[in-house]
Structure formats: structure tokens, C-alpha cells
Amino acid sequence: MTRLKTHLATAAAALCLYAGSAAAQEAPKLVTILTEAVPQTQLMAMVLTLQAAQQGAAPHVLLCEAGGDLALKEAPESATAGQPPMDVSPQGLMQKIMTMPGAKVEVCALYLPGLGQGPEILLEGVGVAKPGAMAQAMMAADARMSF
Template identity: 40%
Template sequence: MKKTLIALGLALGIGAAHAQAPQPVTVILNSGSTMTQGIALVLANQMQEQGAQVHVLLCDQAGDIALRDAGGEALKPNDVTPAQLLGAVIGKGATAAVCALYLPNTGHSAEALRDGVTPARPDAMGAAILEAERKVLVF
């Protein structure tokens, strides 16, 4: 009986520790569509609020929302732009990067990126995407 209780306690302890580990999520966003950008970042914010560790990778036209001077169309019902949604997810601890192709193919420099956004390293991104426990969403 004592061994059973110890085993049960260890199992519950391991389960509790595992449950507290944040779920890693990578959101890859390349669409130029304001609504697609918006929903991707709304979901990223929601996953983050539910305990996920979120990383956002922006490429192609979506990389434009990572620029310091990004504007954009405000989306209803909260009248926020995708750039503002990106700022919110970064402000809550998400990491964000533009793909390795974005800067050299748009003529922008790393200095043009907003605070909290860096150029991605393909080797690091490839390794992260291969992590068995990581969820990857592409928009």
C-alpha cells in the first residue's frame, strides 16, 4: 500500500510538472492579407494567455508589420492593426523574427525592425520546428 501511494504521488508530481511546462508554438505568418495576419496574431495572443510560449516568424508581405513604421488597416471589432497585435504578443513575452529572406529581399535593414523583432537564423528555426512537442501553425 505504501509503495502504491509513493508511486501515485510520484506520478502525480511528474504529471503536474509536465502540465506546467509551457507548450512551445511557432506561428509562421507570410500572408499579406490584413485579416489573415489579424487572426494569426489574435490566436497567438490567445495561446499565449493560455500558457503557450509563442514564437512568431514573419516572411514575405507579413514581414512589413515588423517594421518600426508599420501602419495598416484596423480590424473590427477591436480596431487594432496586425502591427499592434504583434506588439501585444511581443509585450507579453513572445519572441518574433523576420525570415532570413525578408531583409535582403526588401531592402530594409535590421535597424528598421521594431523592438523585439530580430532576423531569424534558418538553422535555429529549422531545429525549433523539428522539436517534437512544438506546434507549428502557418498562415
């Protein structure tokens, strides 16, 4: 009986290790869609996204309309000016998010054509979302949405 308990305990421990490593490999996904022009709202979206990333989520940020301005090399002051209380800018926090494991930042497919520009005006590491792939990311079973 003791031998059976030892085997069961070993099997249970192995199962826990396997489940833990599988969970570590597949982080939950957070899709943040930002369209807002107000700097404090932009910053709060980035704060919440960063917090989720620090708690293990893989952030996928989609920037549309005025939110897309965060992705510009020559972003407006509203995107680059530090906001209270920590004097951090929405663009600065977005760039920090971009360094997180599994992070992806993209502008909407319509953003650059709407400006009459190409991807060369975007910060390095910012992509252009493909509608089909973005829809798939939004519908993923393990994805959470943030607007």
C-alpha cells in the same frame, strides 16, 4: 496494509506534483508563419497565436514577405490600422504577443536583405531568424505549426 496504501498514495501524489512541475516548465510550442498581406488575415493569425499563448503555448512567430511589414518601426497603415470588430491592428496584437512568456518574433532571413535594409528598421524585440534554428523550431517534437 494501511501503511502501504499511505506510502503508495504519497508516492502517487509526489509523482503528480513532479509531472505537473515538469509540464509547467516546458510549455508546448506554436510556430506561426505569416506571409500574407491582407490585414484581416494577418490579424486572425495574431488572434489565434495570442489565444494559444493565453492557453499556455510558447509562441514563435516568423514573419516573411508582406507579413514582415508587421515588424517594422515604420510599418504600413495596413499593419497598424485597427480592424473590426475590436479595432485592433495586426502589429498591435503582435506586440502584445511579444510580451507573453516564451514568445519570440522574428522576420525571415531574406526579408531585410530583400528591402536592402538592416535590423535597425525593426521594432525593438523583433529578431532575424536563422534558417537552421528556425528549421529546428519547426521540427521540434512538441511544436505545432500555424500558417
